Amino acid sequence: MGGGPEYPQRGEHERELLLCVLPWPEKASEKVIGEIRDEFPNLEMHYIAQTYEDLKTGKTEVPEDLCKRASYLATLSWLPLHVSSVPNVKFIQFYSAGTNHVAKHPIYTDSKIPLCSASGVHGPQIAEWVIMMDLVHSHKYTILYDAQKRKEWKQKVGMEGVSDNVGKRVGVLGYGSIGRQVARVAKAMGMDVIAYTASPRPTPESRRDGGFIVPGTGDPEGEYPSAWFSGLNKDSLHEFLKQKIDLLVLSVPLTKETTHFLSTEEFALLNEVNPAGTYIANISRGQVIDQPTLVKALERKQIRGAALDVTDPEPLPADDPLWTAPNCLITPHVSGSTTVYAERAFQVLRENLRRERDGKHLVNEVDRDRGY
Template sequence: MVAMGGGPETPQRSTGDGEGSRDLLLAVLPWPESEPQHTIAKIKEDFPNLDVHYVQDYLNKADRGKTNVPEELYKRAKYLATLSWLPPTPDVVPDLKFIQFFSAGSNHVANHPIYTDSKIPLTTASGIHGPQIAEWVIMMDLVHSHKYIDLYEDQKKKEWSQPRGFGVRDAVGKTVGVLGYGSIGRQVARVAKAMGSNVIAFTASPRRTPESKKDNGFIVPGTGDPDGSIPSAWYSGLDKESLHEFLKQRVDLLVLSVPLTKETTHFIAADEFAILEESNPHGTFIANISRGGIINQPDLIKALETKQIRGAALDVTDPEPLPKDDPLWDAPNVLITPHISGSSVAYADRAFQVLHENLRRDRDGVPLCNLIDRKRGY
């Protein structure tokens, strides 16, 4: 477990004067430098031999990564902090020690030569998204279960209709199934457990020992499930038989928080919706905060139309942006947001704290936090 904060640091001391004796941290990011300035100042204090050069990338997602970064900067860089921008090829960054991505996943750069043809260590900002995304998940479930949309429509029409709000099932005793028990899933579990729900977890590989259930990644203090004690049961596997055993547990809220890989593409499709319908007469509500491709979207629309599931909250779709003529917009009992569940005013600062931790680890010769396994894809 890696938490924010901590005790005093042993600074890296300068070994000489002039640019040649100083390392360069190049940050190419879409946030104004003022947002993470507090943590950047701490990095400079702990690493006085480190120059930090900040280049603001485009804020618009469609243009991210297109920023013109001077070649002399990335050729000299020892560390790179980025969301989307990358140097063209590995050979132009001969001194790069690691790249810190400010995203939870890396599928957006999986075809880049630096990913496919280099051994430059790549790390993610996994761990910083839990608080805000968990709030989004719980908010969407409550909006749906408490029939808030209908009640708000009545408010706009100045109608006082109490029956519209009847029939609410509160969270106590519900089963929340977290498909992908990483930092986000663990914070969803923490909040759900506090509301009286039962939590079950699904992971790619088995977690049979207390040590294997621990979260060894970056954790925002006071959040998550560091020791993995919240789930009442654990399930695992990337095969459909294992997934189906998990889905048969009468899941009321199914949270999708797995990375998009070859194995997880269309992981939830017609067969899975049928199992959810059969196992839970109350209906399952699905919240997808991972990637749109995890769900077979036409099958999802059919499941909503035929009431195989109670509803769905989607912060991600396939494709993105969702075209205006896509039938998903008009599917019943669906709530759609434009991939913003991870947004927070604390996002950039928290991501720089992950970078700060990895700079310490690189200095101390210990394994990096949130290191991407290129073979697994995350």
Template sequence: MVAMGGGPEVPQQKGEKGRTHLLCVLPWPQKVSEKIIKEIQDEFPNLELQYVHENLEDPSQRLKIEVPEELYKRADIIATIKWLPPNASVIPNVELIQFFSAGSNHVTQHPIYKDSKIPLSTVSGIHGPQIAEWVIMMNLVHSHKYIYLYELQNKKEWEGITGRAVRDKVGQRVGILGYGSIGRQVARVAQAMGMDVIAYTASRRPTPESKKDNGFIVPGTGDPDGSIPSKWYSGLDKPSLHEFLKQELDLLVICVPLTKDTTHLLSTDEFAVLQQSNPNGTYVSNISRGKIIDQPALIKALETKQISGAALDVTDPEPLPSEDPLWSAPNCLITPHISGSTTVYSERAFQVLRENLRRRRDGCKLLNIVDRKRGY
């Protein structure tokens, strides 16, 4: 399912001799995406695709990618995750840069982002299923005391009394801070487990139309019409955020993009509000960006049991240095920014590009266009 997005309308355009030149600079071999690429080329016979493999798996090759200048000089569309040409003047024909990432915060200081008006699109919407599974998995690992049970298994010890302290999820409340595609799939799964869901967004969503998801949606997932949350909170000010955090949350899922306004959005005061609202302890799950949480304040909140624990797929910085105290913070589970990974990632990302190729051909609004002023 794909809903109409809010990007600019783009007239039908073609490159030299009626062809559209697509340059892909991606961190996996072309053969990984052969099936979907062939489908796209069959649908768009005038599309000429050039593929450059950016090997990000080999640390020695990072930042050493060399893309022939003649490829990006005649490109009409660029598909990439991290690589960009040095500036907009060297890509005179480019009318869309399709990032195969959920956000664009990693390029906000690049001249193309700051000094050009080239439309930038993301693949927001493809990460919901796998990240929602990670969020629920980590929360269950915590609540079912699985780490302790696994240690018992390694010691070949049988201690059935451990399970008596487990509280199932029915009737518990999850607060989703940032109700985009990822948050909506978390909501869908949490609701299926019997949890109450409340949502928080920067802007108000007072009407049914305003609550709809207008981005890319993996079929059969998410909350397309925004009907799952029992309550909806909003605002860019601290009092509004605190009102949301006061709702006795058992699980807080952080899904907001990293911007100037969201940097250290959760700090000492916010952890105090969570503790006052739920003395049993809120479990904090961050799958967004590490800098959204004030990390020293988080460590203190864990050490003083202001919150019951944390699951972090993102940290500040990344990679997290071995000497960082976060590694040894109590009740803290850390994974190396992998919650968005899935074997079908490239296929779904190309589906977003395919939809934008259709919209470009038909002169319609492009999908997932970045608002440079908002930062996402």
């Protein structure tokens, strides 16, 4: 381990405390937790498993003395009410892709405690969701499945207008860990990939992925896109949308700049440059799309369809017109789910424990000014 000490210590016999407040049973990640305990024998771990009701109400009982002693906090959403409650915390490891859900909390706004996301653990399963939804639509599967339930053999329905993805273009709006894995799968299917980022990526070094990467996934070197675009203003976005995109994947963090990033003007532009229709997959946050204008775009056939794992608001009210919009597939914010989610998130935590020990920069540390 680089010849460093086993673990940073406060005293010869005093162990540092890792406090985990998470909505999974400890057993779900026992393998990687055991590896962390073996690697850091001077680290004490206390695990509090939250219930669904805890998450729903936001009320989780965590003893005050544990908060006071904690050197590291691992959490999905729970935080103590006050910064003073965690005087010894060196960093907080969130098990979520972003931290916008705590952006108004005093620990976010009034402290300098490093906050780290679990960005990177969602890439494989969400990329599969994106490609699955695109294929379900392009191969008319929902229509065929409805026919199956009616016990009807409708071969013609499954043959008309079906197209494969070879030679089509996927535009990834937000080329982070999820977008990079979408690109990897899309390239394997013979698609062209173009990328959009907030800041310019003109050099090979700037295009590398500096975050956590699930081994064997993603685009670590930024090699897949045939073209890169960037910016946080509408003119830059429009230049990207003019590239005749067949599948547009929204994977940007929710910030002031990205709120309603796609609205009336953008849907009209997509239709103008690609009359055959762009298919939109949103796995970021519902507010990135101006939802009423999306419904109109679907009704007017300005876009080919939409697959949404996020909506505005959530849960989506039963009377919202989005439910019945044509060519729209909706799932209840589940694309990031996988049986190994918690295990992967603990791998991010382990990496940050190593980096903190070795005096290196933390992985996935949130830039509070940028919001991600």
